[in-house]
Amino acid sequence: MNKQHQLAEIHHSGKAYIIYKSRRGFNLFTDFSKKIILNNNNIKIPKQKNVNFPKGIFYKPEKIINLNNNLKYKSDKSFKNNDFKININKNSYTKIFNRFKKKIKCGETYQIKICTKYKTKSKINPLDFFSRLSNTNLAPEAFMIKDKNYSIISCSPENLITREGSYISTKPIAGTVKKTKTLNKIKALDYFKKNIKETKEHNMIVDMERNDLSKICEVGSVKLSKQKIVEEYKDLFHYVSLIKGILKKDVKNIDIIKAMMPGGSVIGCPKISTLNLLNKQEKENRNIYTGSFGYIKFNGDMRFNIIIRSILNFKNFSEISVASGVVVDSNSSHEFNENFIKAKALIDLFK
Numbered sequence: 001m002n003k004q005h006q007l008a009e010i011h012h013s014g015k016a017y018i019i020y021k022s023r024r025g026f027n028l029f030t031d032f033s034k035k036i037i038l039n040n041n042n043i044k045i046p047k048q049k050n051v052n053f054p055k056g057i058f059y060k061p062e063k064i065i066n067l068n069n070n071l072k073y074k075s076d077k078s079f080k081n082n083d084f085k086i087n088i089n090k091n092s093y094t095k096i097f098n099r100f101k102k103k104i105k106c107g108e109t110y111q112i113k114i115c116t117k118y119k120t121k122s123k124i125n126p127l128d129f130f131s132r133l134s135n136t137n138l139a140p141e142a143f144m145i146k147d148k149n150y151s152i153i154s155c156s157p158e159n160l161i162t163r164e165g166s167y168i169s170t171k172p173i174a175g176t177v178k179k180t181k182t183l184n185k186i187k188a189l190d191y192f193k194k195n196i197k198e199t200k201e202h203n204m205i206v207d208m209e210r211n212d213l214s215k216i217c218e219v220g221s222v223k224l225s226k227q228k229i230v231e232e233y234k235d236l237f238h239y240v241s242l243i244k245g246i247l248k249k250d251v252k253n254i255d256i257i258k259a260m261m262p263g264g265s266v267i268g269c270p271k272i273s274t275l276n277l278l279n280k281q282e283k284e285n286r287n288i289y290t291g292s293f294g295y296i297k298f299n300g301d302m303r304f305n306i307i308i309r310s311i312l313n314f315k316n317f318s319e320i321s322v323a324s325g326v327v328v329d330s331n332s333s334h335e336f337n338e339n340f341i342k343a344k345a346l347i348d349l350f351k
Helices: 003-013 090-105 126-135 185-194 198-216 253-260 271-281 332-350
Strands: 018-019 026-039 056-067 112-122 142-146 150-154 159-164 167-170 173-178 223-232 235-244 293-298 302-305 310-312 317-326
Touching: 003 026, 003 056, 003 198, 018 056, 026 198, 056 310, 090 112, 090 317, 090 332, 112 198, 112 271, 126 142, 126 150, 126 332, 159 253, 167 198, 173 185, 173 198, 173 332, 185 198, 185 223, 185 235, 198 223, 198 235, 198 253, 253 302, 310 332
Parallel strands: none
Antiparallel strands: 018 026, 018 142, 026 056, 112 317, 142 150, 150 310, 159 167, 159 302, 167 235, 173 235, 223 235, 293 302, 310 317
């Protein structure tokens, strides 16, 4: 039996499984011997409207199958609905935007992310969605989870933590521009470099992530490995940097997680005070959005992404959450439209 048939067989068996992007293709994890669920009773959270999706889920797989990048799956029928509703319309977004602009001018924050959600009632085939998504918008942190009562499909481009032995890295993304017929990677890089708002936003996030790494790394070891490069995706270009460091000898994985999570690029800067502002403003729980997905090996190596560009299907509803950054030079109309650009590749799957 070839691996594509194995994939289809596992999918139709009803077993829970996970697919995660690897360096050479994808890894499929299944036959879980342990599953731990953190719910609202385990974690103190602000009072927000939520659908009671777990705050965290941990799996221990006993079986791993290596797959190539070319996922092929012939879909069975899914009930899909392209009638997406947005939870914050443009007028509401502008009011929130102006409120945060005042906070920035008062010095309570320097950059803050306004989250919007696109929702639709739907029963989807997650493997069909993920196969099509990986063929049209392959991302380095892409993953999929199919479990009994939920599924997640993600084309996340952003890595938060990669630990290999004593070496650690993070890859913050801050800066987005829509693809056009005349805009290529070289022109996109020129656009980012000349755009004061994008440059300020990127520099703030990079400085914050360098500071987070400095808490757990040897003095002087935190370096910018790649600074302000452009990555290309289906509908957009991203402004990206890569930061590396060498861990202190006594640092444990829990110390790394506490220092790095949540990712600053999806919250704002400075992290704690901005989180407090968001918790007071946001009336709806983000669920998986801006959380993290990844693994920890028995030798201590680990890799975690930031959950963005993702669909959560739960209780026959699909939601896509996106956010754009507000700094003192931001324009509310531009940021609102940027949110749709980020969601477009996922919304297109429902057509």
